[in-house]
Amino acid sequence: MRRGVRRRSPGLLGLAIVHALVTAHGGRMELRSEPGKGCRFRVLSPLLRIET
Structure with missing residues (x-):
C-alpha cells in the first residue's frame, strides 16, 4: 500500500447501506463494542400492523 493512502474496509460501506435502509423504514441500529x-x-x- 502506498504511503498516505488509507484503505477502507468493504464492511463499512455495507453497514452504511444497512443503516440507511433501516432508518428510512423507521428503525434504528445499535452497536456494542468490547475491546x-x-x-x-x-x-x-x-x-x-395490517388491518383486515
Whole structure:
C-alpha cells in the first residue's frame, strides 16, 4: 500500500447501506463494542400492523 493512502474496509460501506435502509423504514441500529472481543450490531425495526 502506498504511503498516505488509507484503505477502507468493504464492511463499512455495507453497514452504511444497512443503516440507511433501516432508518428510512423507521428503525434504528445499535452497536456494542468490547475491546478484544469485537462488535455486536443490532437492527431494530418497527412492527407493521395490517388491518383486515
